[in-house]
Amino acid sequence: MATTEASVIGGLKVKDEGQVRINKGMLHGLWALTNRELKKWYKVPVLLFLSIIQPVIWLGLFGKAMNFGALFTSTSFNIPGLNIPKATLDQLATQAMLSTFGTTDYFSFLAVGMLSFIILFTAMFSGMSIVWDRRFGFLDKLLSTPVARGSIVMGKVFSSVIRSLAQAAIVLVVAVVLGMDTGKITVVGLAGTFLALFLMAMGLSALFLMLALRSTDWQSQMAIMNLLNLPLLFASNALFPSKLMPGWLQVVAKLNPVSYATDAGRQLLLGVPGFAPLGFDFLYLTAFAVLFSGVGIFLSWRYLSR
Amino acid sequence: MLKMEEAAGNGNYESRNVIIEVKGLTKIFENKLKAVDSVTFSVYEGEIFSFLGPNGAGKSTTIKMLTTLLRPSEGDAVVCGFDLRKQPQEVRWSVGVVPQEYTADEDMTGLENIMLFANLYGIPGDVARKRADELLTLVELNEAAGRKVSTYSGGMRRRLELACGLVNHPKVLFLDEPTLGLDVQTRTAVWRYIRILKEQYGMTLFLTTHYLEEADGLCERVGIIDHGRIVRLGTTGELKSSVGGDAIELGIREKDVDLTSFIMKVDSVTSVVRENDHYRIKAPLGEEAAPAIMDAVRSAGYHVDRISLTKPTLDEVYLEYTGHKLRDEEANSQQVMAQQRTVRRARA
Numbered sequence: 001m002a003t004t005e006a007s008v009i010g011g012l013k014v015k016d017e018g019q020v021r022i023n024k025g026m027l028h029g030l031w032a033l034t035n036r037e038l039k040k041w042y043k044v045p046v047l048l049f050l051s052i053i054q055p056v057i058w059l060g061l062f063g064k065a066m067n068f069g070a071l072f073t074s075t076s077f078n079i080p081g082l083n084i085p086k087a088t089l090d091q092l093a094t095q096a097m098l099s100t101f102g103t104t105d106y107f108s109f110l111a112v113g114m115l116s117f118i119i120l121f122t123a124m125f126s127g128m129s130i131v132w133d134r135r136f137g138f139l140d141k142l143l144s145t146p147v148a149r150g151s152i153v154m155g156k157v158f159s160s161v162i163r164s165l166a167q168a169a170i171v172l173v174v175a176v177v178l179g180m181d182t183g184k185i186t187v188v189g190l191a192g193t194f195l196a197l198f199l200m201a202m203g204l205s206a207l208f209l210m211l212a213l214r215s216t217d218w219q220s221q222m223a224i225m226n227l228l229n230l231p232l233l234f235a236s237n238a239l240f241p242s243k244l245m246p247g248w249l250q251v252v253a254k255l256n257p258v259s260y261a262t263d264a265g266r267q268l269l270l271g272v273p274g275f276a277p278l279g280f281d282f283l284y285l286t287a288f289a290v291l292f293s294g295v296g297i298f299l300s301w302r303y304l305s306r
Numbered sequence: 307m308l309k310m311e312e313a314a315g316n317g318n319y320e321s322r323n324v325i326i327e328v329k330g331l332t333k334i335f336e337n338k339l340k341a342v343d344s345v346t347f348s349v350y351e352g353e354i355f356s357f358l359g360p361n362g363a364g365k366s367t368t369i370k371m372l373t374t375l376l377r378p379s380e381g382d383a384v385v386c387g388f389d390l391r392k393q394p395q396e397v398r399w400s401v402g403v404v405p406q407e408y409t410a411d412e413d414m415t416g417l418e419n420i421m422l423f424a425n426l427y428g429i430p431g432d433v434a435r436k437r438a439d440e441l442l443t444l445v446e447l448n449e450a451a452g453r454k455v456s457t458y459s460g461g462m463r464r465r466l467e468l469a470c471g472l473v474n475h476p477k478v479l480f481l482d483e484p485t486l487g488l489d490v491q492t493r494t495a496v497w498r499y500i501r502i503l504k505e506q507y508g509m510t511l512f513l514t515t516h517y518l519e520e521a522d523g524l525c526e527r528v529g530i531i532d533h534g535r536i537v538r539l540g541t542t543g544e545l546k547s548s549v550g551g552d553a554i555e556l557g558i559r560e561k562d563v564d565l566t567s568f569i570m571k572v573d574s575v576t577s578v579v580r581e582n583d584h585y586r587i588k589a590p591l592g593e594e595a596a597p598a599i600m601d602a603v604r605s606a607g608y609h610v611d612r613i614s615l616t617k618p619t620l621d622e623v624y625l626e627y628t629g630h631k632l633r634d635e636e637a638n639s640q641q642v643m644a645q646q647r648t649v650r651r652a653r654a
Contacts, residue, residue, distance in 0.1 A: 020429065020433050021430055022399075022427070022428045022429060023428035023429075023430065024399075024428055025428075028425070029425050029428070032421075032422050032425035032426065033422075033426075036411065036422055039413070039414065039418075040413050136409060137407035137408070137409040137644070138409045138410075140405060140409065141403065141405055141409040141423075143375055144373045144374065144375055144398060145426040145427060145474075146395055146398040146426070146427065146428070147426040
């Protein structure tokens, strides 16, 4: 909507300003708010470095240490009395690995899980920034402007999504350097994987933001984060396939969006059989992202101001 | 804009446009605390209006309601022609806010902060850039514009807040305790900017303060607010004369005569009290009453030893209407913390 100077500008009369086209659209300010958060991150390389160091340690230490593939191949055990040939044992091991992880390479299996891990751990911090904004009065200042309340929340969601995707890309590169199997990676597969990660990041960021909407104290926010992040990680197929979990845990894993993003990534990058059809993975993730973003925007109108 | 039909007791304000009209505005918090208790008042276009009162009197809560940050529990208000309840978004487009706390993003530069808020008000980039330069000049922050806000002094931060609040060229600018914790120099500068905004740009300013000299020296009309209620509202002159006007102390050489009723007959004298060796006389306009009293006393053959004239201060007005001196009342802990943080940072 174009507005004349006279109707918008009450006080200051600026020379040569002429008619100012004020952008009164619903989305005005959204990118500025997103960029505000991003700046704090890309302008401080130390922060970027620290935020990827954790998954790299997980990949390098945990991933390399949990060398399931070597369970049989690197040992010289045998069943007493039966002299099973080494080749047979190796084949058994390969079959066991394939049926468990869908690949003989646990490191590659875990690497895809780490992509979800980094998304989860970045998204989890999205709520913190709104707690700080509230404490320092910045949120009140935002709320006194005509920016859409939903944009305040979505600006944080998008910045968190962009950050987490960038970090996931770095983790992927590190994984490849450390020996991830790249044989089946295609451009389409990569794009699909990042789409799945995008959807999960959006849903998770919106979820954690929603939990922080009314919070004024960061300790309780930290507690909520810790309460949610490890269960979300462990009760998923990110570290271990859910099909070998006890039944009740499988149910949780089946509901956990982290499982679906990881599953899509494994199917697309490693070509392993998934625990759900690829289409369903995306359907589930889309529903998750849309639902939580929608609820987040709705609650922002309701709860940001008191 | 609404025309004020009748402006009872508002001097020559009848002809001015009402820009904020508040009726019975009340805020009751979840803990049942009645922070603002049915306040009714009007603010006229182009004036500097202030709420004077101690911490916890309801000043900030009123501003937060008028700037749509808090929902009123009861009552209505029209701000810049828009209904606060029905058109909050329109209100936001037309007002500016300078909050009590330092809210600028410390990780960004001063310029980036202004540009961010310009964007939030939908102002296109090229215009925003021009306005930012202009505002930075107004608040004398041109040189520091490219520095991170975390390096700013308290005074600089307050000035930046002011610039951010002006970026949309608001019709009304709300300032919550604009000089809280500032040193004398910066306080004077902030007052100067406020006067420029009023005089050169005709902006309406609504500020809260608990500094008497601020209300007295800067504002045209003052509402004294205490325990959530407006106890008295008027121009600073009206408020002062409402406590009986100027005080004249008169000493007469003839100590054994009581001249109380004699002085009372002098024009415009409203009260005379004999205290020890002098008379305490009240009159709306002391500089007119004092010579008349001297003439009358002399022509009756008495001798004036001494005479002094004191103008009432808002201090006395405040004491008169609230029954206590302006003091720091216990506010809720969060408010106190926020305020202390502001003061601490102002002095950093």
